[in-house]
Amino acid sequence: MSPTVEPSPGAFAPEYPIRTERLILRPITPDDAEAMHAYKSDPESVRYVPYGPLEQADIERRIATTWSNTRFDNEGDAVSLAVEERETGALVGDVVLFWRSEKARAGEVGYIFDPRAGGRGYATEAVQALLALGFDGLGLHRIAARIDDRNTASARVVERLGFRREARLIDSEWFKGEWATLLVYALLEDEWRGLDGGKG
Numbered sequence: 001m002s003p004t005v006e007p008s009p010g011a012f013a014p015e016y017p018i019r020t021e022r023l024i025l026r027p028i029t030p031d032d033a034e035a036m037h038a039y040k041s042d043p044e045s046v047r048y049v050p051y052g053p054l055e056q057a058d059i060e061r062r063i064a065t066t067w068s069n070t071r072f073d074n075e076g077d078a079v080s081l082a083v084e085e086r087e088t089g090a091l092v093g094d095v096v097l098f099w100r101s102e103k104a105r106a107g108e109v110g111y112i113f114d115p116r117a118g119g120r121g122y123a124t125e126a127v128q129a130l131l132a133l134g135f136d137g138l139g140l141h142r143i144a145a146r147i148d149d150r151n152t153a154s155a156r157v158v159e160r161l162g163f164r165r166e167a168r169l170i171d172s173e174w175f176k177g178e179w180a181t182l183l184v185y186a187l188l189e190d191e192w193r194g195l196d197g198g199k200g
């Protein structure tokens with residue numbers, strides 16, 4: 001039996017902007033700092049994300065460094081994108097796709113939205129576009145989301161998109177001064193394309 005050779009994702013430079021029905025995903029620019037500050041400085045909004053409430057200067061620094069990357073060259077690369085409401089041009093949030101492993105063709109999504117733009121399905125719509133970027137663009141096999149057990153709104157976003165809950169890791173992280181229980185969600189390329197035949 002000949003071994004199956006799985007295609008490996010190579011470097012990938014997405015074309016921007018990415019348009020969805022109501023949103024535009026595009027590289028983050030220095031002009032976004034003020035609008036981002038509105039939600040990234042809010043303790044409630046950042047409660048379950050890896051960074052603490054950010055000052056505008058922190059945001060400007062990150063925009064000039066980590067958040068300026070717009071392409072995937074090597075595993076470990078992450079692309080953060082601003083999410084704009086098409087109708088108004090307002091920044092409503094930002095999303096990130098991490099390329100976790102080249103060999104396993106694995107990625108992970110992250111997202112944060114301005115609470116004033118919540119409850120309209122924008123996060124779901126933007127993450128759906130990230131999935132297309134990951135599966136169609138980068139050639140990923142599996143995209144994960146790691147979510148604090150208490151972050152029910154975030155779990156609902158990925159559940160709406162068809163992610164399966166694979167694990168509940170009790171007190172597995174020491175996060176912001178307390179133990180956190182982590183939910184691991186994942187979606188395979190075939191599941192996303194509806195080709196898994198109900199395997200998952």
Ligand SMILES: CC(C)(COP(=O)(O)OP(=O)(O)OC[C@H]1O[C@@H](n2cnc3c(N)ncnc32)[C@H](O)[C@@H]1OP(=O)(O)O)[C@@H](O)C(=O)NCCC(=O)NCCS
Pocket residue numbers: 044045046048049110111112113114117118119120121122123124125146147148151153154156157
């Ligand atoms: C996680 C987060 C993005 C979820 O925000 P959200 O507004 O609940 O998510 P969406 O923008 O996808 O909106 C979905 C809601 O809008 C409703 N909705 C209204 N119109 C809709 C539409 N056209 N399509 C889909 N949903 C729609 C849905 O019913 C849903 O409400 P429900 O969850 O109460 O059923 C937001 O809470 C957030 O930014 N949190 C802080 C950062 C964070 O924790 N990030 C995740 C780290 S893992």
